[in-house]
Amino acid sequence: MCGRYAATKDPATLVKEFDAVDNTEGMARPDHNVAPTKNVVTVVERHPRDADGSVLEDEPAQRRLRVMRWGLVPFWAKDKSIGAKMINTRAETAASKPAFRKALKRHRCLVPADGWYEWQRLGEKKGKQPYFMTPRDGSSLAFAGIWETWRDPKEKDAPPLVTCSVLTVDAVGPLTDIHDRMPLVLSKDAWRQWLDPDLDDVAELLQPPPLQVVDQLELRPVSNKVNSVRNNGPELIERVDPAQQLDEEPALFDAPNSA
Template sequence: MCGRYATTKDPATLVKEFDATDDTGEHKPTADHNVAPTRKVPSVVARHPKDADGTPRQDAPAERLLRVMRWGLIPFWAKDASIGNRMINTRSETAASKPAFRRALKRHRCLLPADGWFEWRRGPAKGEKYPYFMTTTDGSSLAFAGIWETWRDPKAPDDAPPVVSCSVLTTDAVGNLTDIHDRMPLLMPREQWSRWLDPDVEDVSDLLDPPSLEFVDRLELRPVSDKVNNVRNNGPELLERVDGSTDLDSPALFDKGTLEVP
């Protein structure tokens, strides 16, 4: 977790929902129903405005901005971008101690808006897996806690733009989510957004715990089509419920012995 998710809202909707300013420029995010690693994704950051010389003005309040980043964090010290393909997720429990993530956790935190994320539950037969889509019931966006970095290709021309990349923080699954997978994205409740994004706060260890059971219980765990398995498939049908034995509430699952009745 998390290897695929969906983010389908346009910038105008996201800036309103996250109380941000659109800073995506010419890189406007488009609807993606099957986000895969290395794709461009919308993100929300908070940064101090810069003066004419490009220096952040610490005396000015930080601004919340909607930007676009590459999913798969490339540490600033990396020699090439390929390392980012393995860093789409960061364990929240160890992010503060790992060289690839600790600077970003202190200085470069973001929120990654999502309609929801996909996960696969193991079936009774070897290799059998059922896809689920975890989403809100009211259509509001989830906010994945993320970190980001700016990387410059040492082989690129000096005037080449840097690559801004991100990683999703993950944590132990909570509640019914444990029936599907033991890990989940670190979901950030709205009341914690400001502190998580605050560039002047370095210690956010108190925000790294798994979300509350009450928060997770409001999610829908929706069985979906296995078309999501193929990254080339990308349409709204991937988010539609598929009724049948993959439903966690289906008696057929208990007959197979794949889940325990509470």
């Protein structure tokens, strides 16, 4: 976890929900089946820069919506393909792993989502049942994320690639019946601290969310059409009868690997 999620709200809605400025530049698209290496909308908070690109630390930081590629490519990577394996970052080791520790200290973001998918193992012969975890009130979830800027050492004139990763923690409450991991979902009162560009240490936030956060989620069984990234539409998040699906509709592909 998290290997797939849904993010369908337009930037204008997210601007209000996250109190941010829209810097998506027309690149944001509603997506019911967000998969690794796709472009995703994130929320960052940074100090403005002057004409020379220097950070104006005396100016207040501004919160912005920004499009990034899902799958972290560390600044020192020789090839961007490593990002496909780094869509998730385990919160327990993020501060010590060379690939993540700088980003955790300096480059944190929120990843807005309608909800995320997870696959429950039903037995050796029965396959897996996908679930969609989503707030009952229709509000957005905010996954804790980190981001990096990567420049291709072979193409020095190419524009930089900005990528991100979603932090994961041990699942809590009823989520443990579906999978042992979950994204680090931050409550609204933690957003400012997580995004604060002047704060180096966020260790206290790297914990599984409290049970009341999980209690606000609907754990909805959905169609195994979500297994294929070729399927994308509102039907993917509609409730299905798991028993009927096992009888009538075989899974298309295995669920993606998750951490």
